[in-house]
Amino acid sequence: MASARSYILFLSIFSLAFALGEAQQTNSNISLEATLHPSTNPTSWLSPNGHFAFGFYPEGTGFAIGTWLVASPDNTTVIWTADRDDPPVTKDAVLNLTSEGLKLLLQHSEGRLISQLPPNTVASSASMLDSGNFVIYDSNFKVIWETFVNPTDTIMAGQVLRNGYNLVSSASETDHSSGKFQLSMQPDGNLVQYPVASAHYPQDANYASGTEGDGYLSLYLDDNGWLYLHQGNVTSNLTSGYRHGTALVYRATLGVDGIFRLYSHDLELNTEQVLKEFAEVTDPCEVQGTCGLNSYCTSANGQAVVCMCLPGFDYLDTNRTSSGCRRNITTAAGCYLSNDNMTYMSTLESVIWMVDPYGEPLSVTSKEDCGEACLKDCNCDAALFSDNTCLKLVFPLRYGKTDDSTTTFIKLSNRSAGGRPEINSRPESPSAAPIITDNFSSLIISFSSNKNK
Numbered sequence: 001m002a003s004a005r006s007y008i009l010f011l012s013i014f015s016l017a018f019a020l021g022e023a024q025q026t027n028s029n030i031s032l033e034a035t036l037h038p039s040t041n042p043t044s045w046l047s048p049n050g051h052f053a054f055g056f057y058p059e060g061t062g063f064a065i066g067t068w069l070v071a072s073p074d075n076t077t078v079i080w081t082a083d084r085d086d087p088p089v090t091k092d093a094v095l096n097l098t099s100e101g102l103k104l105l106l107q108h109s110e111g112r113l114i115s116q117l118p119p120n121t122v123a124s125s126a127s128m129l130d131s132g133n134f135v136i137y138d139s140n141f142k143v144i145w146e147t148f149v150n151p152t153d154t155i156m157a158g159q160v161l162r163n164g165y166n167l168v169s170s171a172s173e174t175d176h177s178s179g180k181f182q183l184s185m186q187p188d189g190n191l192v193q194y195p196v197a198s199a200h201y202p203q204d205a206n207y208a209s210g211t212e213g214d215g216y217l218s219l220y221l222d223d224n225g226w227l228y229l230h231q232g233n234v235t236s237n238l239t240s241g242y243r244h245g246t247a248l249v250y251r252a253t254l255g256v257d258g259i260f261r262l263y264s265h266d267l268e269l270n271t272e273q274v275l276k277e278f279a280e281v282t283d284p285c286e287v288q289g290t291c292g293l294n295s296y297c298t299s300a301n302g303q304a305v306v307c308m309c310l311p312g313f314d315y316l317d318t319n320r321t322s323s324g325c326r327r328n329i330t331t332a333a334g335c336y337l338s339n340d341n342m343t344y345m346s347t348l349e350s351v352i353w354m355v356d357p358y359g360e361p362l363s364v365t366s367k368e369d370c371g372e373a374c375l376k377d378c379n380c381d382a383a384l385f386s387d388n389t390c391l392k393l394v395f396p397l398r399y400g401k402t403d404d405s406t407t408t409f410i411k412l413s414n415r416s417a418g419g420r421p422e423i424n425s426r427p428e429s430p431s432a433a434p435i436i437t438d439n440f441s442s443l444i445i446s447f448s449s450n451k452n453k
Ligand SMILES: *[C@@H]1O[C@H](CO)[C@@H](O)[C@H](O)[C@H]1NC(C)=O
Pocket: 029, 031, 125
């Protein structure tokens, strides 16, 4: 406890020093030809209240351009990033407010605009507002461009996620490029969270507001932490509002883990608090899409997630094990032919998938019969056995997570393999095709402690 407190104290001093150091740059009226540099002052423009900054922030091995909340516990609450999927820029980059908008100048290249102004408009100044919105004005002080219109993963109080727009999570806490989840303010009025890499069907959703049909709703967050869907005379509350203090700032962010959370930041105490989560889960593996196709999610005590490949599959990218797995060609099974002694069913205990069978569920008396039914079916890639019911599935398998009551069978072949040492042959009867069982139970991390759904 004591160490946590001194840590917070340290961060407070650290952030205060940062705020004071930058205080001279406070400027709500940024004029044409004002420039920012990643590593020489000014690196950012601060809002008049000093709580928001727009400019270069460290990202990866370089710098990104965006807006962040200055007084946050970890000093890295980025709320918006320009061109988030572009690689970070080097320290010789220059950001210049020109009449065409914000221009990013990189060595050995033409400038690139990071703000797209409407046709026939001319920028004449800009401002980092106290709300966290960075705006560009024309000569009549009319806002012609603002960061609030195109949110990345966050909306701030006063910001709207307009109908037809999405929030997309960040790849990680330190990588603000597009991640795995999206929160869609759908044209039908429903606010839905899906894995980006999914069909966006109802069964893919991890959260839905259930407001479809209520009109062309947009998502609003107000200064009291009131989060609601609204259009015309229809309002649907997601929260009923919270205590309003002068030093409180609210934000709602689609987290790296796919959970949409409402936060309050106390800028005096320099603390942040989660007020509400959409949806609430006790185990990150409950969030579909946490692990990619043909892999399943395990987590020790609901904490760090580990994505495991199906037997006979390898990670698509060993550096990003949550991006899914592909069939290892050496184990790919073709069609089972009679007397085929090369094709076998590998078993994976205690993992359940999105149940999406291509045929009628089979009633079987043993799990071995389930594996055999799949083995002998040319179209079957995998089978799921539970409670004397057998479901035949095709790849890719999706949304795998641990579940004590199920057995998965995966059809594999060692036709082209140099041999798989752990394979045990267990023929059911002399005439039956052998069912070979790998022992994969050692891969399953015990879930007994966090299966309290
Ligand atoms: C902003 O700066 C421009 C040019 O320097 C000036 O004309 C304008 O009056 C300023 N506006 C405000 C609100 O200070």
